[in-house]
Amino acid sequence: MNAYADAMTESTGSAMLYRRRSRHRGLMLLLAGVALLMSVFVDVGVGPGNYSLAQVFTVLADPLAHGPQLKVIVWDLRLPIALMAVLVGAMLGAAGAEMQTILNNPLADPFTLGISSAAAFGAALAIVLGVEVLPFGGNTLITINAFVFALFTASLLYLFTRLRGATSETMVLIGIALLFTFNALLGLLQYAATDVQLMQIVFWMMGSLSRASWDKLAICFVALVVVVPYFLYRSWALTALRLGDDRAASLGIDAQKLRIRILIGASLLAATAVSFVGIIGFVGLVGPHIARLLVGEDQRFFLPLSMLAGALMMSLTSLVSKSVTPGVIYPVGIITALIGIPFFISLILSVRRRNWQ
Amino acid sequence: MSFRVTDLQFSYPRKTVLRKVDSGDLPGGRLIALLGPNAAGKSTFFRCIAGLLQPQSGTVVLNEQALHAMPQTQRIRKVCYMPQSFASGAALTVFEVVLLARKHLEDWRVSSDDTAFVETLLQRLGIEHLAGRYIGELSGGQQQMVSICQALVRPAELFLLDEPTSALDLRHQLEVMQTLREITAEREAVTIAAMHDLNLAARFADHLMLMRDGEIRASGTTADILASPVLAETYGVKIELRRADDGTHMVGASLAGN
Numbered sequence: 001m002n003a004y005a006d007a008m009t010e011s012t013g014s015a016m017l018y019r020r021r022s023r024h025r026g027l028m029l030l031l032a033g034v035a036l037l038m039s040v041f042v043d044v045g046v047g048p049g050n051y052s053l054a055q056v057f058t059v060l061a062d063p064l065a066h067g068p069q070l071k072v073i074v075w076d077l078r079l080p081i082a083l084m085a086v087l088v089g090a091m092l093g094a095a096g097a098e099m100q101t102i103l104n105n106p107l108a109d110p111f112t113l114g115i116s117s118a119a120a121f122g123a124a125l126a127i128v129l130g131v132e133v134l135p136f137g138g139n140t141l142i143t144i145n146a147f148v149f150a151l152f153t154a155s156l157l158y159l160f161t162r163l164r165g166a167t168s169e170t171m172v173l174i175g176i177a178l179l180f181t182f183n184a185l186l187g188l189l190q191y192a193a194t195d196v197q198l199m200q201i202v203f204w205m206m207g208s209l210s211r212a213s214w215d216k217l218a219i220c221f222v223a224l225v226v227v228v229p230y231f232l233y234r235s236w237a238l239t240a241l242r243l244g245d246d247r248a249a250s251l252g253i254d255a256q257k258l259r260i261r262i263l264i265g266a267s268l269l270a271a272t273a274v275s276f277v278g279i280i281g282f283v284g285l286v287g288p289h290i291a292r293l294l295v296g297e298d299q300r301f302f303l304p305l306s307m308l309a310g311a312l313m314m315s316l317t318s319l320v321s322k323s324v325t326p327g328v329i330y331p332v333g334i335i336t337a338l339i340g341i342p343f344f345i346s347l348i349l350s351v352r353r354r355n356w357q
Numbered sequence: 358m359s360f361r362v363t364d365l366q367f368s369y370p371r372k373t374v375l376r377k378v379d380s381g382d383l384p385g386g387r388l389i390a391l392l393g394p395n396a397a398g399k400s401t402f403f404r405c406i407a408g409l410l411q412p413q414s415g416t417v418v419l420n421e422q423a424l425h426a427m428p429q430t431q432r433i434r435k436v437c438y439m440p441q442s443f444a445s446g447a448a449l450t451v452f453e454v455v456l457l458a459r460k461h462l463e464d465w466r467v468s469s470d471d472t473a474f475v476e477t478l479l480q481r482l483g484i485e486h487l488a489g490r491y492i493g494e495l496s497g498g499q500q501q502m503v504s505i506c507q508a509l510v511r512p513a514e515l516f517l518l519d520e521p522t523s524a525l526d527l528r529h530q531l532e533v534m535q536t537l538r539e540i541t542a543e544r545e546a547v548t549i550a551a552m553h554d555l556n557l558a559a560r561f562a563d564h565l566m567l568m569r570d571g572e573i574r575a576s577g578t579t580a581d582i583l584a585s586p587v588l589a590e591t592y593g594v595k596i597e598l599r600r601a602d603d604g605t606h607m608v609g610a611s612l613a614g615n
Contacts, residue, residue: 014479014488015472018452021489022467236461242447243454246440249409251458252433296448296491300465 025295025305032308036086039315043082047322048329049073084212084276085318085332086311087220089283091273093310094228095266096284097291097303101238102259102266104168109285110270113157113175113263115150117182119274122149124189124201142204143275150271153178157267158260165256167245171263207278207333209318216276223272227265228307234258235299242297280333282340283310283317289347313340358385358420360515360547365415367398367405367571374401375412376571383564383576385420386545388538390558390579393568394592399551400441402568403517407438419515419547434462437513441520443504446493451503454492455479458507478506482536497524505533509540516541518550522557530554534561559583559606567591583608 044060045053051070058065059074095110103112111117126145160174190198231238237258240248245255273280287310288302295301314332317339321330365378375398383389391399404410406417408429417424424432449457455475460467479485484502487495492503501524508516521537522530538561541548549566552558558565558579565582567574568591575587582588583606589596597609 013476014452014485015469015476017489018450018456018472018475019469021450233465235465236457239449239453239457240461242449243445243457244442246442247445250407250438250440251461252429253461292448296450296453298449298453 022301025298025301028294029301029304029308032305032312036308036312036315039312039319040082040086043085043315043319044074044078046319047073047078048327080212080214080217081209081318082315083217084209084220085314087217087224088209088273088277088280089287089311089314090307091220091224091269091310092280092284092314093287093291093306093308094224094231094303095269095273096310097288097306098231098238098262098266099284100288101241101297101299102168102262103172104242105172106289107285108172109281110266110273111279111281111284113171113267114153114178114182115267115270116274116279117179117186118153119146119150119271120201120205120279121182121186121189122146122152123204123275123278124186124193125149127200127204128189128193128197146275147271149182150274151267153182154263154267154271158263161256161260161263167256168259171259203331205279205333206331207280207336208331209277209321210329211277220272220276223269227269228303230265231262231303232300234262235303238262238299239297239302278331278333280314280336282336282344283313286340286344286347287313289344293347358514358545358547359383360385360420361416361418362402362406363416363418365402365405365412365417367401367410367412374398374571375405378402378415378568378571378573380566380573381576383547383549385547386542387547387563388534388541388561389547389549389564389566390562391549391551391566391568392553392555392558392591393551397568398571399568400519401571403438403519403549403551406515407436407517408432409438435513436515436517437508437511438517439504439508439519439521441523443492443500447491449492450489451484451492451495451506452479452488454503455506455510459510459512475506475510478510481540482506482509483532498526498529501525502529502533505537514546516546516548518548520552521550522552522554530557531560537561555608555610559608580606589613 045056055066055070056074059070063071063075092110099108099110099112100106122145123142126142130141130145156178157171157174161171164170190201193201237253240251240253241255241258248255288306290309291302291305295305313336317332317335320339321332321335324330360383362378362380365375367375393399401410405412406424415425419435424436452475455478456467456471459471459475476485479488482502482505484499484506487499492500495503501521505518505521508518522533525533534557537548537550562579564577565579566576567582567587574591575582575585583598592610593613594610595613599607599609601607
């Protein structure tokens with residue numbers, strides 16, 4: 001048998017090719033997982049204070065091995081921030097992937113439908129009107145307000161789509177209307193705010209991991225554990241949705257109902273993320289695009305890889321944010337956008353163009 | 358195996374689409390062509406049977422089971438409706454798209470039975486070489502072939518195919534109709550294909566149904582319907598019927614009055 005015939009027998013059998021592709025995609029998930037793990041380790045190991053990696057890792061195993069100071073640095077500062085980066089990245093990645101799927105739009109991200117501006121408005125409202133008035137901790141109020149407004153937008157959207165029919169076009173149009181409304185309201189608040197409040201609003205909106213804590217980690221974790229299994233459970237239906245509503249319907253999928261349920265899940269993830277760490281752009285947009293490029297849109301692979309890609313991006317960003325200038329930790333929201341934009345443009349220039357019509 | 362639609366009526370708020378559709382008894386294992394001018398109600402008819410639209414009245418009975426009274430989740434396993442258009446730019450391969458139609462009602466994991474079934478079907482329709490291509494990169498005709506595979510991969514008892522050959526070249530039209538006919542006979546399924554090409558219908562269909570203005574005008578064996586004056590009347594044309602050397606009917610049509 002000559003080489004040509006070998007190549008032929010090698011490549012025949014579409015079932016075998018499919019299985020090989022599936023294995024390949026599984027490997028991709030594994031690699032992304034390993035990369036994420038390494039990034040988290042380095043993220044915990046590096047930071048202001050000049051402790052060696054070896055010291056830091058001993059403290060991870062035995063908190064008081066190098067005295068209480070290093071315990072506080074590792075366990076109360078670095079570890080929550082590093083893990084928060086992972087969870088927020090995963091939440092934004094998952095929410096972005098499903099927003100792009102249900103809206104049938106490559107530009108959709110977790111914040112497309114006005115969720116971020118609603119959260120920002122909620123936070124600003126707390127900063128301008130509430131913080132000094134209410135006795136219990138100011139930051140909690142900001143977080144809760146942001147969350148409530150983000151979810152409020154999502155439910156407004158839900159209401160409108162129930163009235164008008166949940167097609168991707170209606171959702172996007174109503175989402176844009178909500179976005180502009182909340183931006184205008186935010187502008188109004190900023191106009192009325194004092195200089196100090198204005199600064200606080202601006203800082204809140206930049207997005208920062210420094211507000212991480214174990215409580216918030218637990219809440220993020222719960223949100224993921226509640227929402228992601230449902231997304232995975234509907235994997236086949238969500239994949240089918242990308243073939244158009246008509247075809248999905250012919251396969252027995254109620255596209256509108258599915259879209260609304262997924263919207264609720266994605267909104268919950270996005271609202272939790274934005275209320276804890278502020279607005280972090282591009283992760284939820286670019287993460288799914290990387291995943292789509294690597295494994296296609298079979299949701300069984302697309303969703304997990306979107307989450308891993310988002311988590312990896314956030315973790316690396318957290319690393320970069322404290323490595324650029326020693327002693328200074330930049331808000332991650334700025335870094336994601338600065339790294340995200342050139343990366344995104346190179347992706348657009350290099351990738352298949354036909355994935356959206 | 359039999360299929361029967363009785364008294365099916367469907368109206369949109371301002372427009373009646375199906376007046377009173379009676380299909381008569383339709384046999385299993387045979388290829389049935391649904392013919393009729395544009396906007397006759399063919400797609401609406403299919404959608405009502407598949408449960409995508411709720412008819413105002415009527416019964417739909419497949420193998421002694423009342424489809425119209427069945428919950429949608431159950432009905433979708435028995436009835437496979439293939440819509441006309443297939444336009445998607447999703448990053449999904451042909452193999453994935455076909456597999457998807459088989460898997461989404463079943464369990465999450467893909468077994469080797471599933472992949473083997475898909476492979477056989479792709480081979481049978483002659484598009485296995487496209488298996489690894491993204492659907493957005495295919496031509497219109499190739500997408501239509503994928504769409505047909507996506508329908509046939511499902512273990513249904515009734516197949517409703519909306520213009521399965523409209524984008525295909527001559528050779529593929531013949532091949533697809535031949536395959537449809539064979540698969541229908543093998544599975545003893547009821548297959549109804551809405552079509553516009555009378556010659557293709559004459560060559561491959563065992564049974565013809567003529568639809569116009571939301572009513573079935575005639576239903577019967579291919580030879581009977583082709584010979585009936587209702588055919589010319591339904592389309593508003595003059596029909597000239599010939600026999601080819603192999604005995605199949607050839608339909609020539611011209612505008613009445615010429």
